[in-house]
Amino acid sequence: MVHAFIKKGSFQDSVSLMLISRKLSESPNVSEISVMMGTPANKSLLDATGFWHPSFEEATPNDICVAIKTESDDNSIVDVIAIALEESLKAIAQGQQQGKKLQRVRSWRMAKNKLPDANITLISIAGEFAAELAEQALDDGCNVMMFSDNVSIEDERHLKDKASQLGLIVMGPDCGTAYLAGAPLAFSNIAPQGSIGIIGASGTGIQELISQITLADQGVTHAIGLGGRDLTADIGGISAMIAIDLLAADPNSDVIAFVSKPPAKQIRAKVIEKLKEQGKPVVALFLGTKPDVKQDGNLYFTETLDETARIAAMLARVQIAAKNQPQAKGKKIAGLYAGGTLAAECAMLLAGKLGLQTDAAHDQGMMLNAGGHKIIDLGDDFYTQGKPHPMIDPSTRNLQIAALAQRPDVGVLLLDVVIGFGAQIDSAQTLAKEIVALRSQRPENMPIAIIATVTGTEQDPQVRSEQIRYLEEAGIAVMNSLPEAATLACMIISPPVYAVPQQEPTILQSASVINAGLRSFAEDLQANEIPVVHYQWAPVAGGNTKLANILKKLK
16 A cells, blocks of 8 residues: 655755665555655656555655555554654755755856856756756856756757857766766766776766776776767767867877767767877777777777777877887888797787788798888797707897897887796896997987887796886886787887867866756765865746746746
């Protein structure tokens, strides 16, 4: 049996009411309780879940509807629960007063007066009212994040078109997460500072990328949510286009990771074209679609969130390394490898990136010999007749390195250091000396970038970290893997061309937030020292649309 009552004119956010519902459901002689605001959407939910009561017909969006499921027909349970509800509401009010002072206001104008520099409005009110508040925020120069759902497609399209014309962005509706200028918005995570910017039409997709990027020891600049419908044909990717421009103009975002649920085919093509134009390395995941190619220019296509995060982290490391390397545009790549399999993989990776063919004959250990680029396996029989393997005796490689002093066409040298039992005990030290000598013999106008990988473990006799230290002290870029090394080499001889932004976007420089709806979102922002005002929104005229329109005309 369902008993019910209405508490008039007492607006509360949905999270507070959910907590109250749980607490009151523990009351004696009660099976379950639902406590909701009397919005049309909530009334439909009460009906669908078996909590409907005829008295709710009279409820307005500014009234609390309480439905009590119990096996008893004794209506006195209503009085008991009504008293308990009052106590719960009083406890919430006292908790708000006792906590750290959060600026709270009752109107939009007061919110703007309290925080005149506000540039983001976070909206988590009932969907049927969200669009009107979002439009008001746009009119006052605020970017909008709409956590609210149940907003019509027509309203979403209108708001996003308007934002685009005003140089702003609307994230959402139904946008679950964003992280802008250090501000965690809604269901967000605190990300370590890094160089990867994220764009997502998938809330948990963004959160998983942040998680995996962090596990890969890299960090995030910003994460821009789009809402689940942005890449549909109806909306046309309006916010996606704006988000790409924002990260393209951000000097701290060296790599962009883009994730979405399956987009409309034509919108996917539009997004890809836009991502290519901006020039920065991009890792793109369109869930539910299998990419035809793994790489197309500056775009890397993936199939899973894990793969997306790994490649984005790899590109971030490469970008950091590239900033410390000499310019070698148009020069050739040489690779001198002690490990045959390492040489073969490096040749394969470079051939794929440069549009070349590997050497099938492997004459004299030549794994790649095309376009002026050469990758050589110095462990080939040709080099080891009567001599120890280069992992033991580096003399053959040392001679090859020295010969590069007379090769102005070579701008990048790729090397491996393989440690472990049986290998040269001081391989990195020896190699570092040869590199220092090579650089001293080349003229100043013939700089060369040296890139190495180290194969081995921290437990090996040579100790991996010690070998890396020797190499880095000699100015050698040590990369974690061959794909990283090959990517860096190609980036050095063919540096990316970025679109030149007009100016750095202000929304990515700092965040000041007006929060309307869930108070917990404002508390999270305050805890992270983000300027925030909590707008204690309630429906105008108690949700009476006719009266609200009259009041609007009177203003």
